[in-house]
Amino acid sequence: MTQLMVRLVLFDIDGTLLHTGGAGRKAFRHAFGTAFGVSNGTEGIEFAGRTDTSIVRELFLKHSVDHSNENLHRFFDTYYFWLDHILHNSEGNECPFVREFIHSLKSLPNPPTLGLLTGNVRLGAEIKLRHYGLWEEFCTGGFGDDHENRGEIAKVARSRGSEMLGHRLAGDEILVIGDTPLDVACARAISARCLAVATGHSPVTELESHSPTWAVRDLSCIEAREVCS
Template structure:
């Protein structure tokens, strides 16, 4: 029985129209006086903490707890300010899939496995009216390694459900090869969706159990009926 579905955020649930990257860039300028500090950095599938650590390393900034705190305090303020100014959207099929999962006879717990820090995730999903769907999660301020934060999300879900979850009871939904790797690292099945930065061909190389162009291509019953 399907008991837990974990979703990535950016490129899977929503597209922010570049607001997240812009908030990172402006934080680098406003807090650390670094122009174009994020140039050539790859954001896809990364944790916020690992991105900030790379930014610090590139520009000789000590990666101290105080500097991480400075960065993220400014970042979440800017993110909240910038989201309404960018043309973002909920990805196709998301609303119907979430509603369908909740309407199943035995609805699974819905959670997040995301590189966003928790407050950043909340700001983004509240802006698009999705935050209330999710009960548990693993976030970028839980661990820098995406695989570890996926394990954290599964552990939190197990405590919530008062029992250990079997791998066959979990599905991870994401738009990057990293998300597929995270699913398989905990023994879960992966639903890859090509609404983010990765192509179908790149996603297929990681052998997800499902691969779709967008989430309009399947229904909740398609997921609950396997495993």
Template sequence: MIRLVLFDIDGTLIHTSGAGEKAFARVFANFFGVSDGTEKLKFAGRTDVGILREFFVHNAIAPSPENMEQFFEAYVFMLEHMLQTMPGGVHPGVSKWLHDLRALPQKPIVGLLTGNIRLGAEIKLRRFELWGQFETGAFADDAADRNEIAAIAKGRGEALLGSKLRGDEVLVIGDTPLDIACARYIGARVIAVGTGMYRPKDLLPLKPDWAVENLEQISARESCMS
């Protein structure tokens, strides 16, 4: 039985028309003078901190705490602006899943496992009135590596439950190969959804427990009680 459910955000819970990537690009241009800063960077499934460090390396900018702080202060301001001006929404099945998880006889802890910094995650989810649905989470502030973030998220779930979790008592839901990889890193079960840039057929070779077009194709009860 699943006792902890961890959701990715971008491409899994919500779509934002690339607001985060566009906010990165705007800050790269405005504060670091690099107009094509995102062209060589891959965003899907990666952490904000990892992406920023790669940008600094590519452009011979010191990855100093001061530069990191300056970037993220500007980024969260720009992200909020982008989210207000660009189309976006909650992916199919997400709202029902969150409702159904709360209705299970033995309700699991519901949390976040995301490459967003915490404030970025909060801004995105508040935009779609989802932030209050989650009891815990781990973020790019906690670690630059997604596998480490997964381990931290599992540990925080254990702290709330007051007991250790076996891997098969944890369910990760995500839309990229890196979501599948970090789930396997902590021994968790995983649902791969095709609501991001990858289709289920692209994710099936990585052997998730389920690969579906969206969360309408699988029930919370089936996934958590089986």
């Protein structure tokens, strides 16, 4: 059977595109304190690889805050303020060779559509990526406010990409790029190809143990045409 060309590339954000210096975690802590008067409310909460909405649910449960729409809006409105403020006062950077790889994707003879697959809520993702001048590179995706479960977010991203491109995308027409085993699982949830990059906290050996299509040190170690053809 002839292998299909990749038509949609979905990037994770934290650890794949950016290192924000922990801006998201810090913003969560400050926002929860500002909105609900709880100091160090995020202590003991695991953030890595989780969706923003699942973290908020755990925070509300831990501190007996009603999980109402009003309180969700109250928290996230405060979170957006703190995230923007902290990004402007934190040391962070793009992950290695991100811009070069994006340029290589866009320079292919039949360039794929670029999107996001992230546990960040959409506006949080935009704030982070705009700060580093990357938001405009992406035109679709799935986000943490689409669903608490990352596998379901992947399905949303596939659906939006399919609608944008005018046909239902097969798994082999989608490439997920991420830095954790959870990103590999996201790709598997929609039968997509997966490029795992060791630019986050997971080394190549750990990523390889989860059987992505490719596992590399960073985006300089593989060609865009290889992963898309």
